[in-house]
Amino acid sequence: MELWKRNLYICWFGAFCTTAGMSLVIPFLPLYIEKLGVHNEATIERWAGIAFGATFLMAAIVSPIWGKLADKYGRKPMLLRASLGMAIVMTLMGFVQNVYELAGLRFIMGAVSGFIAAAITLVATQTPKEFSGRALGILSTGTVGGTLLGPLLGGYLADIIGLRHVFFVTGAFMFISFLSANFIKEDKQRFKAKKNETKKVDWKSIENPRSVIAVFFTTFILQLAVMSIQPVVTVYVKQLSNHSEHIALVSGFVVAATGISNVLTASRLGKISDKVGPQNVLQVCLIVAAILFILQAFVTRTWQLFALRFLLGFAMAGLLPSINSYLKKMIPDHLAGRIFGYNQSAQYFGNLAGPVLGGQIAAVKGIPYVFLTTSILILLNACWVYYQRHHHMTKKAA
Known part of the structure; x- marks a missing residue:
């Protein structure tokens, strides 16, 4: 091997x-x-x-x-x-x-x-x-x-x-x-050559630092969107099911649906990103995820919510791997640990903010608005990623 x-x-x-x-x-x-x-x-x-x-x-x-x-x-x-x-x-x-x-x-x-x-x-x-x-x-x-x-x-x-x-x-x-x-066997040659690197991240050594910052924001919004449903999913399933006697079990399946399809698809989408570029996969998956979040606000049956959550997993499977692959292409190896560390921090903050935001929106406006809000955030995020890519390509061509 x-x-x-x-x-x-x-x-x-x-x-x-x-x-x-x-x-x-x-x-x-x-x-x-x-x-x-x-x-x-x-x-x-x-x-x-x-x-x-x-x-x-x-x-x-x-x-x-x-x-x-x-x-x-x-x-x-x-x-x-x-x-x-x-x-x-x-x-x-x-x-x-x-x-x-x-x-x-x-x-x-x-x-x-x-x-x-x-x-x-x-x-x-x-x-x-x-x-x-x-x-x-x-x-x-x-x-x-x-x-x-x-x-x-x-x-x-x-x-x-x-x-x-x-x-x-x-x-x-x-x-x-x-x-x-x-x-694990790691090639440490590059680390030996980089012992005297600056203690802080040298953003000038990154070709397009604005895109790196945009990626951090993308990661945060993604986790926020995924986690926003956590505090309200059981209530939403109960509203859709009316007289179901297995609310907890059905809610568990609804939450798990996204993860199941994610696991089934992530490696294949990663392989596609190697061919067409991670930024292209990221752009498409952001748009698809935003559409699927909008549709979840208008479901009338539990099976519809489950199906949309399952489809959402296919889109989510192409996001975080594409983000990490995209980051790798933009940063030098001697900064990889710090940059990926910042990106991981953005993901953890999304884990914290998602349930808080989802719970507050559901309490004030209703559960459908949780999905509408997160879809709008993801669409804005997709526009920002497109702008950063276009700006970088124009600057590079000039």
């Missing part, structure tokens, strides 16, 4: 374990908080929000820092650090005695993270250019798959082996990820 393929498969496994571990406790987090001695419902919800958001907030803050260290010392050390650190923290969560310790460990969990950004950077810089889109597409299926299966697996394990033991199982999986990362 070629070296870049072996690295890709190892990073895929680590990305899957990392995202699954970060989202695995979501289904039973309120139950765990109640078990720790908090019994008031409002207080439980408040602490659940703090514990959930703490990980993503800290991860968003520290991602560029770990990216900078990855540029200096290599990506493999960052993979080892993140996987081992998260394995230890996740295991410790199984021993907490109060909600303060849990919230603190969730903060630390976000602080020691950085596996995804390091994995994306390693795959992007170590994979031959003609296969980079396909490789990043495959890697994204690990991230999406972990996010999709994490909550389902966590809820199942909580019923079978108990709440505390779920943390031990997750810690074990992350430790396996740490062991597998030891088999």
